[in-house]
Amino acid sequence: MVRSLRVAFFGTPAFALTTLERIAASAHPIVLVVTQPDRPRGRGQRVLPSPVKTFAAARGVPVLQPERLRDEPFLLAFDAATADIGVVAAYGRILPPVLLARPRLGMINVHASLLPRWRGAAPVHRAILAGDRETGVTIMRVAAALDAGPMLAQERVTIGQDETSAALEGRLADAGARLLVQTLDRLAEGPVAETPQPEDGITYASRLERQESRIDWGQPARQVHDRIRGLQPWPMATVMLHGRRLRIVGSSIGHEDPSDASPGTVVKVTPDAFEVAAAAGTVRVTTVQPEGKTPMSVRQFLLGHTLSAGDRLDPVPTG
Numbered sequence: 001m002v003r004s005l006r007v008a009f010f011g012t013p014a015f016a017l018t019t020l021e022r023i024a025a026s027a028h029p030i031v032l033v034v035t036q037p038d039r040p041r042g043r044g045q046r047v048l049p050s051p052v053k054t055f056a057a058a059r060g061v062p063v064l065q066p067e068r069l070r071d072e073p074f075l076l077a078f079d080a081a082t083a084d085i086g087v088v089a090a091y092g093r094i095l096p097p098v099l100l101a102r103p104r105l106g107m108i109n110v111h112a113s114l115l116p117r118w119r120g121a122a123p124v125h126r127a128i129l130a131g132d133r134e135t136g137v138t139i140m141r142v143a144a145a146l147d148a149g150p151m152l153a154q155e156r157v158t159i160g161q162d163e164t165s166a167a168l169e170g171r172l173a174d175a176g177a178r179l180l181v182q183t184l185d186r187l188a189e190g191p192v193a194e195t196p197q198p199e200d201g202i203t204y205a206s207r208l209e210r211q212e213s214r215i216d217w218g219q220p221a222r223q224v225h226d227r228i229r230g231l232q233p234w235p236m237a238t239v240m241l242h243g244r245r246l247r248i249v250g251s252s253i254g255h256e257d258p259s260d261a262s263p264g265t266v267v268k269v270t271p272d273a274f275e276v277a278a279a280a281g282t283v284r285v286t287t288v289q290p291e292g293k294t295p296m297s298v299r300q301f302l303l304g305h306t307l308s309a310g311d312r313l314d315p316v317p318t319g
Contacts, residue, residue, distance in 0.1 A: 003188040008032040008083035008103060009052075010091040015173045017051040019089040019110050022177035028184050030061050032081040036092050037065045070096050078102060085187065087180065088142055097144050105187060107142035110176040112169065114154060115140060116197040118205040119147035124172060125165045126205035128230035131222065134158055135168070137176035139183045141194055146204075150194035153183050162252050164229040213238040214315045215248070217263035221281030225251050228283070236289070239264075239313040242305075246313070249295045250287030258282050266311045272299050276313055 004027045009020055012035050023030055033056040038047050049057070056063045062081065066074040079102060086107035088095065100107050113123035114136040120126075127135045136156040143149035155175055159168060186192045213235040215224060228237040228251045236247040254268075258277030261267045267282060268275040275282040289295040290305070301307075 004028050005084040005105065005184055005188050006031045006082060007184070008034065008078065008081055008086045009056075009089075010034045010086060010095070010107075011052045011089040012036045012050045012092050013090050014051050015112070015169055016089040016091065017055055018170075018173035019087070019177040019180055020052055020055055022181050023087065023184070024055075024059065026181045026184065028181070028188070030056070031083055032078065033061050033063045034078075034091070035063060035065055037067060069093065069099055075099070075102070085184070086142070087184075089176070089180070094146065095142055100142055100144070108152060108180075108183065109140050109142045109147070109149070110180050111138045111140055111147055112172040112176060113205070114138060114156065115147060115151060116199075116202040118203055120205035121207045123205040124169045125208055125230050126203075128159065128163070128165050128168065128226055131226050132159060135172070137172050137179055139176075139179055140197075148197060150196050152192050152194055153179050155179050162225075162229065164232045166232040208235060210235045211318070214318075215239055215313070216315065217276065217313070218279050221253055221278040221283050224278050224283050225253055238316050240316055241307075241311070241313055245291040245316060247289035247295075248285055248287075249289050250285070252284045252286065254282030254284035256282045264313050264315075266307060266309055266313065269302075269307055269309055271302065272297070274298060274307060 007023055007028050007030050009030055011020060033052060035050045035052045038049050040047050053063050064074060064077055083103045085105040086103045088107060089110040115138040118126050134156055136154060138151050139153040140151045141149035157172060157175055213231060215227060215237050228248050231237050238245055238247050254275040256267050256275045258267050261277040263277050263279050265277045266274050267277050273284050273286045275284050286298055287295055288298060288301050
């Protein structure tokens with residue numbers, strides 16, 4: 001029988017919920033959940049609880065939502081939970097040193113990359129934007145420096161050539177949750193070897209910015225395709241077509257010869273897709289989202305919109 005550890009969980013979005021659900025189904029009781037304060041979400045900007053808070057509240061797990069992790073009332077409430085270990089998964093804030101040593105076994109983190117590559121806030125998106133063919137998940141010790149702690153476990157994951165960051169994040173959430181519970185099981189039995197991160201290969205995954213949604217058709221087709229799939233579900237790759245914004249949701253590398261077309265020009269339209277010239281090669285677009293609409297297939301889009309070879313997909317205006 002696996003011994004149990006009392007877990008204090010730190011997390012906020014859907015990625016974190018996958019780990020929380022896996023812990024809840026394990027031998028390790030969740031004694032406290034710490035999540036971000038409720039924020040406005042979605043198109044209507046309604047103030048809604050995080051997925052993690054909703055799950056915890058439904059199961060009667062105490063939930064704390066501190067604005068400041070150094071405040072004495074929060075630290076006292078955290079200590080009262082008498083957690084053996086803290087687990088962090090996409091919480092959204094850096095934990096202060098005053099908090100890290102409070103659980104008996106410290107804090108460990110589920111990080112969606114093969115550290116030390118892609119430390120930081122957006123490792124899944126940055127891996128795809130950079131054209132990486134492989135990524136993974138790392139269970140690491142939380143340290144004062146950003147994602148720099150020693151590693152307890154790691155698992156590699158191949159990135160599909162047309163896989164979006166949203167789809168990849170789901171797969172990594174599953175892998176990270178499974179690996180995290182395996183690590184808790186090992187820690188419950190005794191010390192686990194911790195491997196320092198190598199100094200070579202460190203990269204940082206900064207948060208995505210809205211202006212990154214602009215497509216530069218002057219790049220090779222592969223880079224444009226990586227941008228389209230790496231900016232999901234936000235801010236989404238966006239162009240101007242016939243004076244209106246159009247998000248490109250689904251794409252692949254095309255097969256047309258764009259030698260006589262300038263980058264950004266539509267070179268072929270079929271019932272299910274259209275191909276756009278890049279600096280080298282073409283990008284085949286299969287799913288789009290017109291301004292003010294939900295995502296739709298190109299077949300659906302063409303029922304209400306005119307698109308012909310020679311039309312241009314221009315960059316969105318700046319500012």
